[in-house]
Structure formats: structure tokens, C-alpha cells
Amino acid sequence: MKVEIGVKALGANERQAEANRRRLREAGWVAVNLLSSPGSGKTSLIEAALPRLEAVCAVAVVEGDVETARDAERVAAAGGRAVQIETRGACHLDARMVARALDELELGRPASGWGLLLVENVGNLVCPAEYLLGEELRVVLLSTPEGDDKVAKYPEVFRTADAVVLNKMDLAPYLDFRVERVGRDLAAVRPGVPVFPLSARSGEGVEAWLEWLVRNARERLELRKSAGA
Amino acid sequence: MKVEIGVKALGANERQAEANRRRLREAGWVAVNLLSSPGSGKTSLIEAALPRLEAVCAVAVVEGDVETARDAERVAAAGGRAVQIETRGACHLDARMVARALDELELGRPASGWGLLLVENVGNLVCPAEYLLGEELRVVLLSTPEGDDKVAKYPEVFRTADAVVLNKMDLAPYLDFRVERVGRDLAAVRPGVPVFPLSARSGEGVEAWLEWLVRNARERLELRKSAGA
Numbered sequence: 001m002k003v004e005i006g007v008k009a010l011g012a013n014e015r016q017a018e019a020n021r022r023r024l025r026e027a028g029w030v031a032v033n034l035l036s037s038p039g040s041g042k043t044s045l046i047e048a049a050l051p052r053l054e055a056v057c058a059v060a061v062v063e064g065d066v067e068t069a070r071d072a073e074r075v076a077a078a079g080g081r082a083v084q085i086e087t088r089g090a091c092h093l094d095a096r097m098v099a100r101a102l103d104e105l106e107l108g109r110p111a112s113g114w115g116l117l118l119v120e121n122v123g124n125l126v127c128p129a130e131y132l133l134g135e136e137l138r139v140v141l142l143s144t145p146e147g148d149d150k151v152a153k154y155p156e157v158f159r160t161a162d163a164v165v166l167n168k169m170d171l172a173p174y175l176d177f178r179v180e181r182v183g184r185d186l187a188a189v190r191p192g193v194p195v196f197p198l199s200a201r202s203g204e205g206v207e208a209w210l211e212w213l214v215r216n217a218r219e220r221l222e223l224r225k226s227a228g229a
Numbered sequence: 230m231k232v233e234i235g236v237k238a239l240g241a242n243e244r245q246a247e248a249n250r251r252r253l254r255e256a257g258w259v260a261v262n263l264l265s266s267p268g269s270g271k272t273s274l275i276e277a278a279l280p281r282l283e284a285v286c287a288v289a290v291v292e293g294d295v296e297t298a299r300d301a302e303r304v305a306a307a308g309g310r311a312v313q314i315e316t317r318g319a320c321h322l323d324a325r326m327v328a329r330a331l332d333e334l335e336l337g338r339p340a341s342g343w344g345l346l347l348v349e350n351v352g353n354l355v356c357p358a359e360y361l362l363g364e365e366l367r368v369v370l371l372s373t374p375e376g377d378d379k380v381a382k383y384p385e386v387f388r389t390a391d392a393v394v395l396n397k398m399d400l401a402p403y404l405d406f407r408v409e410r411v412g413r414d415l416a417a418v419r420p421g422v423p424v425f426p427l428s429a430r431s432g433e434g435v436e437a438w439l440e441w442l443v444r445n446a447r448e449r450l451e452l453r454k455s456a457g458a
Binding site for chain 2: 175
């Protein structure tokens with residue numbers, strides 16, 4: 001019985017996620033779901049990305065946290081348009097929470113033609129993996145201090161990644177982090193997934209990831225247009 | 230209805246946790262629940278603690294992970310007695326999983342008079358907080374690369390901590406981690422909780438935490454004895 005209820009809840013979430021995706025699509029927006037452990041640097045990566053992305057397209061941010069609005073404040077301080085979702089105990093975002101954030105953002109068709117909605121999930125490598133939010137792309141971050149064994153230990157979230165960001169590469173000289181071990185484990189759970197080693201703090205490597213992000217977001221929009229959706 | 234089912238499940242978990250605690254108590258063992266994000270260094274702390282603890286009391290380890298038995302292998306390589314629980318997708322340990330691990334460990338009364346059972350939970354700052362396992366003490370780890378805002382953002386797990394370990398202090402010189410900010414946030418959610426800055430890698434500070442651990446574990450055993458339990 002418990003399992004059935006779980007399945008029903010996931011079914012309702014997928015329907016809401018699909019509605020979010022359609023709503024965004026109609027306004028020319030692409031959502032990106034950012035997932036990682038607490039403290040891997042999701043907010044820092046968004047801060048580093050904002051000025052460069054805003055030269056290319058419209059950008060808005062949804063910040064998910066169990067408590068506090070600190071991340072939305074950080075993004076706003078960096079000049080970004082952000083709303084905060086406080087989950088009040090829940091260990092992941094769901095599509096209904098994102099729908100409410102969309103109401104608040106009132107995203108219209110951007111002057112630049114299209115927009116990127118960056119959705120920062122709750123810091124958690126397990127629960128958020130199961131919940132679609134309406135995203136076109138999933139980016140999973142892993143930071144070097146967390147250790148190079150995390151893909152093997154938390155494979156589910158990496159199994160759904162469109163790209164993997166290895167953040168805090170500036171700390172790698174002080175750690176025993178083997179990028180090649182992560183690559184080996186990823187090859188087993190998500191063959192061919194692009195991996196971007198970078199440092200959100202120093203900015204090194206961020207450009208390559210952004211290039212991938214913009215190209216893929218655009219492709220998703222074009223695909224949808226050509227599919228008549 | 231969903232909430233009620235959740236409450237029932239938690240009630241059943243608490244009863245099983247109490248049964249685990251009684252079972253351990255009767256054999257002279259104290260369980261410690263170790264909680265943190267993925268990669269904060271729970272296994273490394275156990276590795277650093279093992280040789281020093283084994284000079285004082287019997288030690289056994291339960292390793293919780295979503296997948297892989299790597300942590301139990303690491304503990305065994307460090308000379309420890311360990312069993313692995315693979316939760317196969319579940320985002321936290323529960324008391325029933327620990328009961329099965331106790332069956333496997335077959336803990337008898339130690340020659341040294343008492344024993345410490347270190348239980349390493351799944352790496353997750355949200356879900357494990359709600360689930361008692363039968364522990365007498367809860368230790369929450371936070372590592373410096375995760376950032377000094379984690380107590381404010383994930384208060385629930387810190388609200389139940391008997392001690393907080395700040396791990397990877399050896400990386401602090403390369404980060405903007407303010408110990409005093411963590412202290413301030415802890416004072417709001419868990420006033421008076423002892424905080425142990427340390428480095429499991431270099432060993433610095435580990436001794437102070439172990440002293441606290443051994444003293445408090447012993448006190449819990451004595452209290453129970455004097456209460457005739």
C-alpha cells in the first residue's frame with residue numbers, strides 16, 4: 001500500500017512536471033535542474049554563470065532550500081532574478097513547488113528570444129533524483145572534497161544526468177581526488193555523459209560548461225519547435 | 230492520510246529503535262549514530278578513531294550506503310569489525326536495517342566490559358534526522374568545504390545532535406569558512422552543543438572528540454545501570 005501511494009504521488013508529480021515544461025516552452029524558456037550534495041557549490045556556480053549567461057539570453061533562478069532564503073539573496077546580490085522555495089523539511093523540490101515559483105516569477109517571452117531557468121534543488125544526492133520538475137536538462141555537481149567514490153555510492157542521481165560538473169578543482173591539489181576514477185564510475189552508470197572539471201570560485205573551466213549549457217538548451221528549444229510542440 | 234501513514238511508520242521505527250537500544254544495553258554496548266552530507270568524512274573519522282578506541286573498549290561498525298560495500302571494506306582494512314547495509318535507494322538508515330545488522334554482528338558482552346557501536350548513516354543532511362536507530366548519542370559532521378551556512382540551511386539534523394564535528398579543518402586555510410558563524414547558528418538551534426574542529430586526515434583534534442565520545446558513552450551506560458534498566 002505504501003508503495004502504491006508512492007507511485008501515485010510520483011505519477012501526479014510527473015504530470016505537474018510536464019505541465020511546467022509546457023508552460024515554460026510556450027514562453028520560450030528552458031529549465032535546468034541542478035542537483036548535488038549540500039555545499040558542492042550550486043549557488044556559487046550560478047553566481048559565476050549569471051553575468052556570462054545574461055549576455056546570451058534571459059535568466060531566472062529558483063532556489064530550493066529546506067530553510068532560509070540565503071541563496072536567493074546571494075543570487076539577487078549577483079544581479080539575478082530569483083525566487084526562493086523553502087521546503088520546510090522536505091528533502092527535495094517537487095513539480096508543484098516549482099509551479100508556485102513560476103507563478104511568482106511571471107516569466108514572459110524574453111526580448112532576447114529565449115530564457116534559461118536555473119533551478120537549484122535541495123542539497124541531497126538521493127531524494128531529488130526521482131522528482132522531475134519540468135526541466136529539459138539535468139546537471140549534477142560533485143565537488144572534489146566530497147571524494148571520488150560518490151558516483152559509485154549514489155549512482156541513481158548520476159544515472160539521470162545530462163552533464164556532470166566537478167567543482168572545486170582548485171582544492172584538488174590538497175586532496176586525493178582522482179578525476180579518472182569518477183570517469184570510470186560514470187562510464188558504468190551513464191556512458192558518454194560530458195564531464196566538466198571547473199572551479200566556480202576561480203572561474204576556471206566555467207566557460208566550457210556554459211558553452212555546453214547554452215548549446216544544449218537551444219537545441220532542446222529547436223527540437224521542440226520542429227516537433228511542433 | 231499520507232501524513233498518518235508517515236506517523237505510523239515513524240512510530241514503528243521508534244519501537245524498533247527502542248528494542249535495538251535494549252538489546253545493545255543488555256550486552257554492554259552503546260550505539261553512536263554518525264550523520265552528515267555525502268563526503269564529509271564519516272568513514273575517515275571512523276578509520277582515525279578505530280585504533281585509539283580499541284585501546285579503551287570493544288568497537289564494531291555498521292556502514293550505511295545507498296549502494297556499494299566500500300566503506301565496510303575500508304573499515305575492515307583498518308582492522309575494524311564492520312557490516313555493510315546497502316539501502317538500495319533509501320535515503321536513510323532505519324531501526325529495522327540496524328536490527329538486521331545486529332543479527333549479523335552477534336555482539337556479545339565484550340571482555341573489556343563495554344563496547345561502542347559506530348553507525349555510519351547514509352550521506353544526507355535531511356532524511357536521517359527523523360529516524361532513531363537505537364543510538365544513545367548522535368554526532369553530526371560538517372566539513373569545511375561544505376560552507377559555514379549549513380546549520381542555518383539544514384537545522385533539523387543539528388537540532389538532535391549531541392556533538393558536532395567540524396571536519397577537514399586542514400582545508401580551512403583555502404576556504405572562507407568561519408567557525409564562529411557555525412557556532413552562532415548552532416547557538417540558535419542547539420544551544421550548548423559541544424563542537425569539535427578537527428581533521429580526520431591529519432588526526433589533529435581527533436583526540437578531544439574521542440575523549441568526549443568515550444566519556445559520554447560511559448555515562449550513558451552508567452546512567453542506565455543506576456536506573457536499573
